[in-house]
Amino acid sequence: MTSDSRPHPIALPDTRARRVVERLLEGAGITLNGNAPEDIQVYHPDLFSRILRQGTLGLGEAYMDGWWEAEHIDRLAHRLLQHGLGERAHTSSERLMYRLQAGLFNLQSKARAWIVGEAHYDMGNDLFERMLDPTMCYSCGYWKEASNLHEAQRAKLELACRKLQLRPGMTLLDIGCGWGSLAEHAARHHGVKVTGITISKQQAELARERCRGLPVDIQLCDYRDLTGQYDRILSIGMFEHVGQRNYDSYFATVDRLLAGDGLFLLHTIGSNTSKISADPWINRYIFPNGILPSIRQIAEASEEYMIVEDWQNFGADYDRTLLAWLHNLDSHWYQIAHQYNERTHRMFRYYLSVCAGAFRARNIQLWQAVFSRGRAGRYDAPR
Known part of the structure; x- marks a missing residue:
């Protein structure tokens, strides 16, 4: 408007x-x-x-x-x-209700894990195709040397691949593969065989289409049901849906699936504190049952299974990413306005804008952490 x-x-x-x-x-x-x-x-x-x-x-x-x-x-x-x-x-009743729910119930159990896929990621590929860039990355871009959103997203994908030290012939597991952005990039440019999983039917459909002809297998499943072993594992923008009651089982699953000398990269939005809370509006309209982890929560959940090789914070880049998505959304809304009402448009405008302001205020962060089981030699992380 x-x-x-x-x-x-x-x-x-x-x-x-x-x-x-x-x-x-x-x-x-x-x-x-x-x-x-x-x-x-x-x-x-x-x-x-x-x-x-x-x-x-x-x-x-x-x-x-x-x-x-x-x-x-x-x-x-x-x-x-x-x-x-x-x-x-936040009203006191809102905070109390969420903490009671999170304490009494596993809001991200296997039975409930599919809720966010149906409520948000399955809203319509046509909407996300107009909001995102051609990579279909729905996570923070890396703007260190980028001049536009597409460059920033390609730089983020390449940064993650370089941190994992991918080599041709390796097997890579992408937990929460979205629309196949990283899977396609890693298979096409690094010669690895990728298994990607998602809890969104529409994401899986488009990811399979985009990765056709590449050594990429896209599966619609919960991470807890995975079997096998992989040389490398990564998760971009999915850990926010795991929930504090499942952090230990999440890292136990990664530990079970990761080869002995493998590397695991975790890319997640993070909270400055370890309080169990969520914004009521975001929880109701955008990411049901989502919760942001803190550094302490990640460290405590992972320390039994692996060590931290590297930890990078580029949360300031999310401000610019979100505003680029907002510009895309507004610029192309007329193309899909007949399929979505104006209330949905305003919902996305509010979500993207408020989150941009939160990252600008450094109220929330974006971390990329690399883990191993203590592999021999020094790990040098690219930047």
Whole structure:
């Protein structure tokens, strides 16, 4: 929606809820109905009470419903998180409910592992093809020497392959292969035989099509059901769906499948703390049952099975990646608008923008870690 086509903001209601929200925003540099790109334009009088009642869930749903707008939501999110509103924006009942659920139930059990595939990744390949670049990578690009999204994604794929020290004839397991980005790249450019797994039917279908003619086997299965042994294993953007109750079994599975002198690369978004929590809006609308691991949680789960050879953080690159996806989405939405309603468009706009702001504020991170069982000699990680 362009600024010319937006409705005019309403006169701000003189309510207690509005005054509370304004006090929360003090010091963050955000003005209600202001002129800055990060300012909130109010279109519904009940916005403030909804935010106070439902926290971030209400804020996100209100945006989907058209109750408010901001020219640059990423800047808004960045300022709010820098101001310390991230934790305060969650209601106590939301935090308590998630922690109770995560403590009493395995939200990422084998029976529930398919939920995120059906809810998010199976929304439609046509949507993701327009949002992503031609590699169909749905994870952070590596922008060290890249000038555009496609270059950044190819650089990320090549970086992972180089860290794994791939050689022709090796076998590679890709846990959470998505639409086959890494599988295709590794098979085509490094001569390895790849097995890729996903819990998304639509991802599997497109990945098989893209990898036709290459030594790539795409399987629709849960990582816990895998058998065999592989020279190298990697997982890009999948560990966020594993859940803290399954971290030990995840590394036990990798240990069981990895050859004795093999290498394992883990690429995951990470949390700065080990608190068991999730943003209620993201949990409901984008990644059901997802949870971000901390460094401590990964270290404790992996130490029984392998050692860390390298750990790299390029989370700052996710900001640029997400904004590139947002630009692609907006630029090509007209091509698929007849298949998806505007609420879905606004849902994705909000998701990509808020996450960009979170990475810019360094509220969350992106790690690539390389593990081994203690192979002989020094490991030199490429950058």
